[in-house]
Amino acid sequence: MIRVSRFSLIFILLMLPFSAVTAFQEEAPQPRDGDLLSNPQRTVHTFLHWQQSGHKNPEYVIKTMKLADQSDEQKLELAEQLLKVFDARGLLIEYERIPADPAYRDxxxxxQQYILFPSLPEVYxxxxxxxxxxxxxxxxxxxxELYQNTFSSWVTFIVDNLPEWAHNEWLGIQIWQYLAVFVWLLSGLILMKIFNFFLDNYVRRVAQKTKFTWDDDLIDGVEKPAGYIFLMTFYFLTYSNLQFSVSISHVLASVLEIAxxxxxxxxxxxxxxxxxKYLGMLTSKTETTLDxxxxxxxxxxxxxxxxxxGMIAILQNNGYNVASLIAGLGIGGLAVALAARETLANFFGSVTIFMDRPFKIGDWIKTDNVxxxxxEVGFRSTRIRTFHNSLVSVPNSNLANTDIDNLGLRRYRRLKTVLNLTYSTTPExxxxxxxxxxxxxxxxxxxRQDFYEVHFNSFGAHSLDVLVYVFFDVPDWSTELQQRHNFLLEILRLAKEVGVEFAFPTQTLHMDSFYGEEPRKIGADRSEEELAAAVYGFGPNGEKAHPEGIRIYKDGEEVDFGANK
Structure with a gap:
């Protein structure tokens, strides 16, 4: 917004050399006797043209005010006041838009009346x-009344009592107007600072005392734009006191209105x-994740x-026919639809995702390519954070037409493995x-306690194979990895405890042993009591069981390497 206001000031300075330009876009022909008030266009020309410097004619001007019950001097004063109102408010008159029909009817x-400006319906x-x-x-x-509403009485008083040199012109603008622009800009900035100070030190303090947080977010959101709205409103309501020519006032009014x-x-x-953000706070309290x-x-x-x-309002307020613009765009609607078919497909894909709910934010999903x-799920695409920490945007139309494996909806996470024991393992x-x-x-x-499979499954080429088929009941991948670590570590300790060894692919060459020599003894002998004690020791609440990982102590303090966080 600061750029807009600076642009308006620069534009005004650039317009200074052209401030003496007449208000008319086209010069109407000179009137003939009896033709001054023949139609609305001629009357407006008579009112404006004969008040311009260089060819003033009060006798023609007061004819437009003949319905007034005042003297000719008062009629002329009223005409001058009305012209100042037009100039100060930047109400630029275009002759070609004024009807030239003597029998014109609204x-x-x-x-049989004609309103000059829609913004001033009382002037017609x-x-x-x-x-x-x-x-x-x-x-x-x-x-x-229009004159009083356009110009501040104290500004008028000051201007009327300024010394003669202040009314001298430089580049078509009087000296006092240069000083007035500086005071005008400075006053607006000071008032905006006061407004922001009040908003930040009084309204914000009241908001901070409440138990809600949305009012604090509201103050943060409106603080800066509200200050600029206050500034632009002040400038828009007071720029007419500068009493510029109609061309400069017109540009200034348009820029301020846009700003x-x-x-x-x-x-x-x-x-x-x-x-x-407030809706996000409300939806976070609900059980469903669709909202x-x-x-x-x-x-x-x-x-x-x-x-x-906002764009439509700005265009409409500056004289553009938005309805015709939209109608014109409708002519090329077919071409736009064909060009934007992918965009439309992605939009309807997002609708399908919200209706079908194949996944939600935070789910771990797997598709053909990612x-x-x-x-995030947007209008056009869904953003997926990969395990390389890169962010992939997948068009919603692709997601709506492909297989989606939602790993995030799993309640149980499977572990299937085969443990290979050496052939020296005894049945016990x-x-x-x-x-x-x-x-x-x-x-x-x-x-998962209701379903798991652990069995001596097969005789392999180099090992005795034990099938382990279990399911972890964990909420996320990190917990799954931690529990997998704990489980495999327990199996290692169990193998050591029962005296078995894990096999790996080998070839053994057996040769006749010399007398007195015995083959290498593999494994360790355990009694049945020792084996049973090992089983119960690794069972529920067993003295050898460590389902949450190994506990290691150093200097009397536990060092937790394997426990689930």
Missing amino acids: SLSGM LTKTAQNEWVFSRTTISNIP LSAAVVWLFYNLADVLS DQLIPLIRKTLRVFVIVM EGTVE QMEAFVEGIKAIVKGNDHF
Whole structure:
């Protein structure tokens, strides 16, 4: 918004050399006798043209005020005041838009009258019984009030009492107007600082005392745009006191109006973020996650809506026919639809995702081309954070037409492995080893207890194979890895305890042993009591069971390397 206001000031300075340019876009022809008030266009020309410096003619001017019950001097003063109002407010008159029909009638009222400006409906021309178009009695009676509303009385008093040198012109602008611009700009900035100080030191303090947080976010969101709205409103309401020529006032009014509209759009843009944050707080308290996914979509929709409506309002307020513009865009609607078919497909894909709910934010999903955690679902694409920490944007149309493996919805996470024991393992050791693994599973609450399989499964080429088929009951991948670590570590300790060894692919060459020599003894002998004690020791609450990992102590303090965090 600061750029807009600076642009307005620069534009004014650039317009200074051209301030003496006349208000007319085209010079109307010189009037003939009896033709001064023949139609609305001629009456407006008579009113404006004969008040310009170089060819002033009071006798012609007062004819437009003939319905006034005052003297000619008072009529001339009223005409001068009305012209100053037009100039100060930047009400630029274009002759080609004024009807030249002597029998013109207003399309709404059906009366023979013509309103000069929609923003000043109380100023209009009317046709008299003498077939002359003049300012109406209502207009004449409202001129003093319009003048007072346009110019501050104390500013008028100061300007009327300035020394003669202050009214000297330089580049078409009087010296006092240069000083007035500086005071005008400085006053607006000072008032904005006061407004921000009040907002920051009084309103914010009240908001901080409440138990809510949304009011603090509201103050943060509206503080800056509200300050610029206050500044632009002050400038827009007071720029007429500068009494510039109509060309400069017209440009200045347009720039200030655009700046004010842009500041309002900025305010509602920030309010959309505040509303989205407040809705996010409400949805976080619900059990469903569908509303959590809708918040980013609502935020983006509100932002686009605010910007589009702001642009339409700015164009409409500056004389552009938005309806015809939209109708013109509709002509190329088919071409736009064909060009944007991918965008539309992605939009309907996002609708499908929200309706079908194949995943939610935070889920771990896997598709044909990407695997990772869902971070955001938008209009066009879904953003997935991969395990390389990169961010992949997948078009929603692709997701709607592909297989999605939602790993985040798993309640149980499977572990299937085969443990290879050496052929020196005795049947008793095998049974103890298998039952020991089952005991480890039973003793750990992170396993699914109603279904698991641990069996001596096959005789392999180089090993005795034990199938382990279990399911972890864990919420996320990190916990799964930790419990897998604990489980495999328990199996290692169990193998050591029961005296079995793990096999690996080998070839053994047996040769006749010399007398007195014995083959290498593999494994360790254990009694049945020792084997049973090992089984129970690794079972629920067993003295040898450590389902949460090994505990290591150093200097009397536990060093936790394997426990689940």
